[in-house]
Each structure stands twice: as structure tokens, then as C-alpha cells.
Amino acid sequence: MQRDPNLVRLSHDHQSALVLAKRARELATVEDPKRRARWAEIQTRFADELEPHFQLEERGLLPALRGVGQNALVERTLSEHAELRALILTETPDAPARFGDALNAHIRFEERTLFETAQQVLEPAVLAELGVLHEAAARPACSTTARQGSVQGAS
Template structure:
């Protein structure tokens, strides 16, 4: 195999592994099939190939990972919840990046924490407030107080971590955010799709239509 062919195979393998890992992580977090594919594509967009290009040798070649297959699991998101679920995809990207920096780049934690605080203000806080103004009151009225209380408690905990925490909390916040998204996708949203009536869903959709979506960075 020529050097160019070997490099192409290594790049292909790295891309497949990145997409597969992101797809599986999104499934663990409870995202539906569409959301899992979006996160896999996002992983490809952010994959750093520079180290591979710099150190490309036959010894570094790794076997290709099979293309992930779509699986059935969570319900397909209905329109009033689609925006919130889409914002969860961006939240998982934030959590994954924070986790990786906390583990592998201790010298970059201070800058990463500053970036995380800004992204919390720009993306996560508006998402929390949107849920608290629309979805959560509707679920409370439908008798799902336990789920609402847990959601609000987790929102409060993450706000407190951002307000009072520091670079040393980067990994802990990443885990808290990923766990929260997993809970909302697997339990909160699934329950909402089962118990909320047409009128409640229309009110949620009207609120979402009035509120501009946050600009999510990649």
C-alpha cells in the first residue's frame, strides 16, 4: 500500500471511530436516532487530524470501526420538543469538550473554564429558562411534580457550580451536564410526549416561536 493510501486509510479509520463514539455516547444519553446522527456529524466536524498527519506511519494505522447502525429507542421528538432536544445536542458537545480538557489538558483548564462560563450564559441558561417557562409548568399541571422538581434542582445545581466554581470543577460540571441531558431525554421528554395534551403543547410551541434560539458555537 502506498503512503498516500495508508494515510487515507488512517484518516478514514479515525473519522469512523470519532463518529461511532459520538453516536454511541448520544445513545447512552438518551437522544433519538436523529439526534445521535447529528452528534456523530458534529464529531467529524471537530475531529483534529493534525496529529495524524504529522505522525502518519503504517504502525499508527488502526482498524476501521464499522459504521454505526441506527437503533430504535426513544420516541421521535414532536415539534414542541424538537428545539429543546436539538439544543441538547449542543449541550453534549459542550460537556464532551469540557470532559476531554479536564482529563487531558490541565494547563488549559483556566481558559476552558472561562469559555464554559460564557457558553453557559449564551446557550445553557437560555435553554434552562425556556424549559422553566414552558415545558415544566405544563408538566407540573399534568401532575408530574417529581420530574419537575428534579429538573429544577439540577438546573439550580449547575447554576451554582458556574457561579461559585472554578477550573478544578470543569470535569464535574461536564458530568453533571451530560447526566442532566440524559435524564431529560430519557425521562422528562418521554413523559411530556405521553401526558401533555394538544393545548399544552401548542402553548409550548407558541413560546418557542416567540423566543429566539441561542446561537450555539461548535
Template sequence: MKRSPLLQPLSREHHAALSLARSCERAARSGDAAQIDAACERAVRAFRQQLDPHFRTEEHALLPLLRSADTQPLVQRTLEDHRLLRGLLDDLQRNDAGALARFGEHLAAHVRFEERALFAAIESLL
């Protein structure tokens, strides 16, 4: 799908987030402590360096564009997903395999939601 030039950088970041999500899920399923530890460290580092800044951009630059009553469910879902992913950080720092699996699953679902629903709504306004 061809994205608006304004959304292309965020879409590229989504590709990296999906790759991270898959690696988190794989490591969690492996049951290997070393893989889990490494994946948790990678997830925490990626969250701080890429995901959280990405979330802030969406929260401050994109979501305010969606002011209609029809788009409020999209805004609420986005904010709830961001809160949920931020809430898993403490457990990831403790190398919790369950949190790693949940993080991967939620991150992948969140990216798919944004690409299919949120960004489509924003593009209709641009």
C-alpha cells in the same frame, strides 16, 4: 427518536450541550492548565448565552405543563439539576478543574434525563 415540533429546538440545544459536556470532561481529565482555563471560559460563556436561557424556557414554558402528582419528581429533578449547574459557575470562573469535571458530568446526565424522561412525559401531554 422523533420529537414533537415544539420540543425539537430544545432537543437540538441538548446536542450542543452534550458536546460541551464532553469537552469539559476531557479538558478536566487532561490536567493541562491551558486546556482547563479555555474549557472553563467556554463553559461559562455557553452557560450565559445558551444554557441559562434554555433552562428558563424549560422552567417557564414546559414544567408548568407537568401538574400531576406523578410528574412532580420529574419537575423536582429538573429544577435541582438546574440549581446544581448554576451553582458551579463561580468555581468555573476560577478555572477549577474539579468543578469543570462535575459540570461536564452533571450536564451530560441532565441532558440524558431530559431527553429520556422529561421530554417523554411532556410529549404524552401534547
């Protein structure tokens, strides 16, 4: 099934997340000093890219699915988000591989099950509302320096 245009942003986020999962799994073969630095980079990317993605799903898609009785899918998604949040903070040697495997499985679940179900059970108006929410989240916030520049230019 083709992805509903209102869910495309979430699907596109998954592409970079799959790359992140692969990089995390590859850390098993990297020597310790480099492994720590690369794990720190993955942790930063999680905070910058995946955490906002999770929050967007948790604010929009999951409440919409709960509203139509898809509680089991919502609970599984929330559980996997919690697991990934815990794994990314773990500093054990096997944490990157466990994180990479869990992230890969989570993305596959969302693409094959969660999003497919959403497209089948959510009304078009609800999907459109999600699209608006996703679009608003994708817009860059007005930076302080840009605002200062426009204020200074106006004086």
C-alpha cells in the same frame, strides 16, 4: 418514540450542550493556563446558550408538567438546573469534569424521561402552546443598530 415537533427546539439545544459537556470533561487533561481560558469559554457558552434553555423550560415545560401532577420530574429538573448553575461558577480544578458529567446526565434524563413524559401526558393544545413559546424565544431580537438604520433611512 419520535420527538413531538413542539419540543424539537429543546432537543436541538441538547446537541450543542452534549458537545459542551464533552469539552468540559476533556479539560482534566489540559494544562492550567489553557484550562482556565477554556473553562471561561465554557462558562460564557453556558450563560449564552444553556441558561436561556433552562429559563425556557422553567417558563413553559415545567409549569405545564406541574399542572398535570408531574411534580417529581419538575423538582428533579429544577434541582439539576440549580446544580449545573452552581457548578459552572465553581473554580476548583475538578469543576469542569463534574460539570461535564452532571450536564451529560441531565441531558440524558431530559431526553429519555422528561420529554418522553411530556409527550405522553400533555394535551396537544398545551404542547402547541409550548411550541409557540419556543418559536418566540428562537427569534432574534431586533437589534438597536438595525432599528437605528431603519430610522435613519426613513429620515
